Amino acid sequence: xxxxxxxxxxVLTVTSTGSSGPGTFRxxxxxxxxTVGEVLIEFDLGLDRVIRPSAPLPALRFVxxxxxxxxxxxxxxxGVEVCGTAAEAGIGLEIVGxxxxxxxxxxxxxxxxxxxxxxxxxxxxxxAHVGVRQCGRAMGNGGTGIHVLRSVGIHIGGPxxxxxxxxxxxxxxxRIQDSPGARLDGLRIGTDADGRRAIGNGRGGVRVERxxxxxxxxxxxxxxxxxxxxxxxxxxDGSEAAVLTGSHIGTDADGLRSIPNTxxxxxxxxxxxxxxxxxxxxxxxxxxxxxxxxxxAAGNLISGNLTSGIAVIGEEAADVxxxxxxxxxxxxxxxxxxxxGAGVSVYQAPRARIGGATANQRNVIxxxxxxxxxxxxxxxxxxxxxxxxxxxxxxxxTSIPNxxxxxxxxxxxxxxxxxxDPTEGNLISGGxxxxxxxxxxxxxxxxxxxxxHAHSNLVQGNTIGLDRTGERPLANAQRGxxxxxxxxxxxxxxxxxxxxxxxxxxxGPGYADDAHLVPTGNVIVRNRIGVxxxxxxxxxxxxxxxxxxxxxxxxxxxxxxxxxVIAHNASVGVLFHGLGARxxxxxxxxxxxxxxxxxxxxxxx
Numbered sequence: 167x168x169x170x171x172x173x174x175x176x177v178l179t180v181t182s183t184g185s186s187g188p189g190t191f192r193x194x195x196x197x198x199x200x201t202v203g204e205v206l207i208e209f210d211l212g213l214d215r216v217i218r219p220s221a222p223l224p225a226l227r228f229v230x231x232x233x234x235x236x237x238x239x240x241x242x243x244x245g246v247e248v249c250g251t252a253a254e255a256g257i258g259l260e261i262v263g264x265x266x267x268x269x270x271x272x273x274x275x276x277x278x279x280x281x282x283x284x285x286x287x288x289x290x291x292x293x294a295h296v297g298v299r300q301c302g303r304a305m306g307n308g309g310t311g312i313h314v315l316r317s318v319g320i321h322i323g324g325p326x327x328x329x330x331x332x333x334x335x336x337x338x339x340x341r342i343q344d345s346p347g348a349r350l351d352g353l354r355i356g357t358d359a360d361g362r363r364a365i366g367n368g369r370g371g372v373r374v375e376r377x378x379x380x381x382x383x384x385x386x387x388x389x390x391x392x393x394x395x396x397x398x399x400x401x402x403d404g405s406e407a408a409v410l411t412g413s414h415i416g417t418d419a420d421g422l423r424s425i426p427n428t429x430x431x432x433x434x435x436x437x438x439x440x441x442x443x444x445x446x447x448x449x450x451x452x453x454x455x456x457x458x459x460x461x462x463a464a465g466n467l468i469s470g471n472l473t474s475g476i477a478v479i480g481e482e483a484a485d486v487x488x489x490x491x492x493x494x495x496x497x498x499x500x501x502x503x504x505x506x507g508a509g510v511s512v513y514q515a516p517r518a519r520i521g522g523a524t525a526n527q528r529n530v531i532x533x534x535x536x537x538x539x540x541x542x543x544x545x546x547x548x549x550x551x552x553x554x555x556x557x558x559x560x561x562x563x564t565s566i567p568n569x570x571x572x573x574x575x576x577x578x579x580x581x582x583x584x585x586x587d588p589t590e591g592n593l594i595s596g597g598x599x600x601x602x603x604x605x606x607x608x609x610x611x612x613x614x615x616x617x618x619h620a621h622s623n624l625v626q627g628n629t630i631g632l633d634r635t636g637e638r639p640l641a642n643a644q645r646g647x648x649x650x651x652x653x654x655x656x657x658x659x660x661x662x663x664x665x666x667x668x669x670x671x672x673x674g675p676g677y678a679d680d681a682h683l684v685p686t687g688n689v690i691v692r693n694r695i696g697v698x699x700x701x702x703x704x705x706x707x708x709x710x711x712x713x714x715x716x717x718x719x720x721x722x723x724x725x726x727x728x729x730x731v732i733a734h735n736a737s738v739g740v741l742f743h744g745l746g747a748r749x750x751x752x753x754x755x756x757x758x759x760x761x762x763x764x765x766x767x768x769x770x771x
């Protein structure tokens with residue numbers, strides 16, 4: 167809807183900043199609500215363009231446009247401010263009905279929500295400042311900045327100027343409830359309009375509830391959702407098939423400096439896409455979702471937050487996709503801007519897919535305060551981690567370590583890390599601990615821990631401990647792959663070299679009376695351990711493969727095609743040690759050469 171009136175448009179002009187009486191905003195709204203047809207509300211005010219009603223204004227029920235940028239000397243939107251300092255209660259602007267376009271309005275200091283849109287259709291908000299003045303001064307509303315309830319066709323902001331700033335409010339910057347298909351882009355939520363200074367909302371940035379197919383961001387635009395005293399974005403129950411893209415969450419607008427939220431993004435709804443809208447291998451979003459431009463910038467930058475970058479939580483959060491983001495780095499993927507927790511945390515949520523087989527779908531997950539990726543709990547079965555750079559920069563040539571393992575799969579099953587296709591392999595290098603940790607131990611005392619859930623996971627086709635070329639060491643400080651108190655997992659077709667300790671470590675307890683904790687039935691085949699992609703020496707710092715307190719595990723297979731190449735490691739090529747050592751099997755077809763302390767050693771029972 168254009169603010170330029172047609173011949174059938176009724177033009178009404180606000181000429182007074184008073185609370186009531188002829189020419190006031192209250193009077194003009196009443197006249198607009200009584201008008202049949204489209205209305206354009208303009209403003210002809212003096213230098214003081216602040217309207218301070220002493221009581222809430224009438225709800226906006228008419229069809230048309232309110233253009234605050236028409237006030238004289240309003241060089242840049244928003245031009246008119248509706249301030250609630252004189253009102254003891256109420257909402258700044260209440261919108262019911264529609265279609266309506268609200269442009270160039272600042273809404274500040276109301277006891278309740280700044281703008282409430284409810285039971286409305288086709289409402290657009292452009293060039294608004296809600297809770298913060300254009301100069302950057304915080305004058306927060308007591309509730310949510312913009313609250314949308316039971317409405318359709320809602321569009322807040324746009325991919326280009328004029329942007330919408332919702333900051334400094336007592337609750338959420340924007341809250342969407344029961345309003346499917348809402349679109350939010352060109353936003354500054356929790357910062358000033360430049361996106362460089364925190365003006366946090368009290369509970370968080372954006373919260374979406376019971377509203378399917380909401381689109382936050384646009385590949386050609388930029389949201390900055392940072393500095394909030396709560397999560398940056400919450401995609402809550404009933405918000406299935408939401409898309410979050412084109413946003414900086416936890417950093418400034420330049421993507422260089424942390425302006426933290428608590429958590430970056432929290433997802434508890436199914437089939438959500440966080441990242442690039444290049445959805446060629448994600449059928450859940452194939453219909454109705456835009457296709458990305460092909461630029462990695464179409465994803466999100468999720469860095470600098472106090473806890474996790476992305477948290478996917480609960481059984482309802484099934485089939486969530488995280489693709490094409492930079493998580494824990496700056497915008498260029500060149501240096502750390504850490505999230506304080508994991509880069510991506512998946513907890514009791516089935517079939518998460520992190521990354522993809524194309525460059526647009528690759529996540530760079532590095533520099534985070536805990537794990538790069540954490541998949542935890544038996545309900546998180548079936549996760550896929552594909553085509554990412556974990557622990558390195560965007561180029562895959564420089565270390566930006568996650569402080570713990572690159573990937574932790576904790577008491578979860580059927581996770582696929584990499585894949586048979588060369589495009590599916592992850593680069594997992596440069597970490598401060600292990601590259602990959604498949605862990606079935608008891609860590610926190612949760613009821614599912616140590617019950618044998620860490621099984622049937624597959625680590626295939628990854629480069630672990632080397633750079634993207636596969637030729638230069640880019641070490642994980644400890645092991646390439648750790649299988650810890652876990653059963654029935656497969657490690658195959660990987661290039662594992664240059665790590666600080668063992669290439670592959672299978673580790674169990676020093677006792678053999680709990681089948682859920684003793685590592686059994688793990689298979690290590692067709693890997694190149696201690697060599698580069700071209701076969702040059704790239705030894706790991708200790709053993710090629712070490713099985714310590716494990717039973718009935720297998721290195722290699724009956725067929726020569728399953729043989730591992732294990733060479734140039736600083737200790738023994740393969741070592742079976744501790745309880746159950748003699749039950750493990752080493753294939754006669756293994757190519758084990760030039761390891762410092764020999765080919766193979768076995769000790770223990």
